[in-house]
């Protein structure tokens with residue numbers, strides 16, 4: 167076996183998590199490199215180029231805070247960053263911190279094996295070259311393994327097939343074409359209004375309706391942006407002290423039933439007009455008390471009924487199967503309004519799934535629908551998909567995938583017991599996807615970096631998470647989740663969207679402020695739960 171390269175740190179993935187990790191490693195003098203399967207940086211914002219792709223968190227929040235120079239020099243143009251703007255930002259970060267020379271593009275990592283003697287990892291790339299490293303950091307993203315449902319006959323379809331999570335670089339032209347789209351999660355909700363603008367006809371195949379709130383998107387006024395920049399220190403701190411990692415969404419103080427029905431509805435109305443996720447932060451109990459949640463859910467259903475002209479279509483678009491906010495809440499620009507267009511039809515496939523895809527379209531409930539192009543907006547094998555895609559084995563040749571067969575088990579979403587020197591950024595059982603992702607990335611990268619430095623300063627060669635502390639963390643994660651309404655939803659948070667995936671609630675929903683306090687206490691207690699050798 168020939169080792170093609172030896173590194174201190176190998177990082178998988180050149181999204182925001184990978185790039186910040188690399189920057190930290192290089193600034194400390196480590197020999198670090200990223201391996202990335204795409205041909206450029208950006209991660210999520212490299213792959214998700216579908217029409218209307220946009221972040222659902224405002225740009226002034228969804229950005230790095232670790233460099234004052236970076237946050238002052240970058241000028242966001244839109245309230246919510248578009249995919250092109252976020253992709254440009256990622257490239258800017260890459261050039262500014264001179265990272266490109268340490269990134270191996272077009273290279274997929276297929277295997278990683280821990281070697282006991284050398285206390286290091288042997289990592290195999292898709293061209294079979296092998297890289298040795300002391301630390302292996304998975305910055306593989308939570309929503310980066312596209313899920314394409316296995317529907318009979320999909321290979322026979324004669325038109326073009328797209329997946330929102332792996333969209334081609336050149337935007338397809340849907341002009342004069344009939345398009346079928348499967349899926350009405352965030353990606354469907356964002357792309358449907360834009361595709362409908364050009365397509366001759368758009369057929370939306372909906373299995374489950376989703377709650378969506380108006381984004382109230384706009385250009386970002388320069389004075390607002392500059393004012394935010396002047397006060398970044400304050401806003402970033404407020405974000406860190408919040409539950410979701412967004413400065414303006416501070417914990418609510420009253421229950422939905424502390425106010426009269428009229429007052430409650432006027433609070434919802436204000437939040438609706440403000441746009442974004444504000445409504446979810448109106449009351450303390452919206453995500454813990456089903457009756458409180460019903461008041462917000464019914465408010466939104468009534469909005470859908472007001473917006474959509476056709477009564478039967480409106481009713482099909484009203485979600486009843488899950489409490490509002492327990493699936494990722496979509497933010498839209500004219501999503502429900504799109505169903506008032508003559509060229510858009512909603513096909514309810516909730517009771518009868520798609521039987522097959524054929525040459526010209528698809529068949530459901532005995533009816534054939536024909537179209538020229540098919541879009542899968544069917545989401546991802548979330549949170550565990552990209553980790554399990556790498557064959558990771560420990561010193562006893564036990565695979566991480568087999569350890570996670572009953573669901574992921576991690577310590578803080580950062581390490582997995584018995585897999586020394588392997589780190590995950592925003593892994594399962596961390597607040598990652600339930601927070602402003604870049605804030606969580608920064609906190610995780612800093613934590614991992616400190617852990618590595620602690621190990622280095624004390625001349626240890628390996629760090630491992632203790633299984634007892636891991637078990638306690640998994641239990642805590644589950645206890646917190648089960649004190650909320652989240653587990654009631656059929657969602658990717660639970661792994662429900664992937665056939666055969668064991669149901670487990672994966673994100674930590676105790677909030678970023680609580681989580682950070684726990685991490686800080688662990689550091690202060692000399693890294694409780696971690697063992698060094």
Ligand code: NA7
Nearest residue numbers: 315348349350351352353354373374494543544545546658
């Ligand atoms: P999501 O939110 O997982 O949505 C996927 C959609 O695809 C959802 O409506 C699914 O219906 C639908 N789907 C999945 N499989 C099928 C099959 N077999 N038949 C019909 N419909 C299907 O993914 P997104 O890409 O929209 O968003 C992912 C995250 O990215 C989002 O939460 C943001 O954080 C950004 P279902 O609800 O499962 O019935």
